[in-house]
Amino acid sequence: MEFNSCSYGILSVNSLSVKYDSVNALKDISFSIAAGDFVALVGANGAGKSSLLNALYGLISPSNGDITYNSSYINTKQPATSIGFAAQKLIVDWYLNVSENVYLGAILGGIKKDNIKPAVIKALERVSLIEKANSSVETLSGGQQQRVQIARAIVHEPTLYILDEPTTGLDPTLAESFFLYLQEENAKGKTIIVSSHDLFLLEKYCNKVLFLENGTLLYYGDLKKFLKLNANKRLYLVKTDTVFKNDILFNDSRVTALYNPNDEKSFFIELTNGASLENALQDLISSYNIIELKLFDKNDLRSIFINEKGRDKNAS
Structure with a gap:
């Protein structure tokens, strides 16, 4: 070269x-x-x-x-x-x-x-x-x-x-x-x-x-702009008693399920543009028994990177 x-x-x-x-x-x-x-x-x-x-x-x-x-x-x-x-x-x-x-x-x-x-x-x-x-x-x-x-x-x-x-x-x-x-x-x-x-x-x-x-x-x-662009997204960690299969159908297109590379019995759900957590949970409980739900800090490089790894897994 x-x-x-x-x-x-x-x-x-x-x-x-x-x-x-x-x-x-x-x-x-x-x-x-x-x-x-x-x-x-x-x-x-x-x-x-x-x-x-x-x-x-x-x-x-x-x-x-x-x-x-x-x-x-x-x-x-x-x-x-x-x-x-x-x-x-x-x-x-x-x-x-x-x-x-x-x-x-x-x-x-x-x-x-x-x-x-x-x-x-x-x-x-x-x-x-x-x-x-x-x-x-x-x-x-x-x-x-x-x-x-x-x-x-x-x-x-x-x-x-x-x-x-x-x-x-x-x-x-x-x-x-x-x-x-x-x-x-x-x-x-x-x-x-x-x-x-x-x-x-x-x-x-x-x-x-x-x-x-x-x-x-x-x-x-x-x-800083990159972090700000992603700050309007809320990311929740969902822990269940079964292996995540990415089979969740949300009624709201603004809600996405993301693979968690660290635990196969948990996953992330991402809510954008004011999507309702309550409505997303209604869709979730029809497929999974939720043991724990907590807000995951989205406004840093690490959480954004985890999000992208989840997208990679879902696309494969």
């Missing part, structure tokens, strides 16, 4: 599709990211998040469409010097120790020789691995190995961060610390695109959200 140049934003994605054999991982998606944005990439497993991030970094080639970068921000001839990339799958050099791995990242990032050592030390301190600098990567825990990959991605303090599940395996304190670092970088004008299952951190630190479902772009824009 070539890193073509555009003259607007920091990058632009136009009619992008990615296909693996007969599977369409991404389907004709388009968006532009402005310099200085902090973008949360969200969606269920298999939504196409890793495919998108790998395509942005040039690891996979689109089957259709193109990705262009603004050469005012990104060195399109040597993109690794401007971009910090961490893949979902662990990528480290197992024959090198911790410090040497980050040293290699510094070289690829274009840091001048005299500045490499202090940059490596700074990156290792940032991920709390300085005491493991001379250790073999193989001797580290999974979370520590993930921190080596993060240090490699951030050692050159890039203009653009593309991070795929960077906090996997990290304890909450380290995950929060890393997002604080990203916030500091963002305050300097750096651009960040990050996917994570820690939706609380995404909501706390990001200002934009890019929502994928089954390879299709559902929403891209302001995070």
Whole structure:
């Protein structure tokens, strides 16, 4: 893939599709990211998040469409010097120790020789691995190995961060610390695109959200606006004594039953545009014995994401 140049934003994605054999991982998606944005990439497993991030970094080639970068921000001839990339799958050099791995990242990032050592030390301190600098990567825990990959991605303090599940395996304190670092970088004008299952951190630190479902772009824009658009929906958790089969027929089209991925004997019902809970319950009790009913907080990323997972299940 070539890193073509555009003259607007920091990058632009136009009619992008990615296909693996007969599977369409991404389907004709388009968006532009402005310099200085902090973008949360969200969606269920298999939504196409890793495919998108790998395509942005040039690891996979689109089957259709193109990705262009603004050469005012990104060195399109040597993109690794401007971009910090961490893949979902662990990528480290197992024959090198911790410090040497980050040293290699510094070289690829274009840091001048005299500045490499202090940059490596700074990156290792940032991920709390300085005491493991001379250790073999193989001797580290999974979370520590993930921190080596993060240090490699951030050692050159890039203009653009593309991070795929960077906090996997990290304890909450380290995950929060890393997002604080990203916030500091963002305050300097750096651009960040990050996917994570820690939706609380995404909501706390990001200002934009890019929502994928089954390879299709559902929403891209302001995070607060996204939450507000979904705030008019009421979501109730219904617990029953039987397995949910999605066989409920509601008389009101504004009421929808949603699968609960955490418990097969419970499900969600979503009410929109002033739909009546009382009428929905009348339809429910004809099919299910309701043990418990409670309002589920809808106005956050986590609950919206659960909602979308429910839609995925119902559609399959």
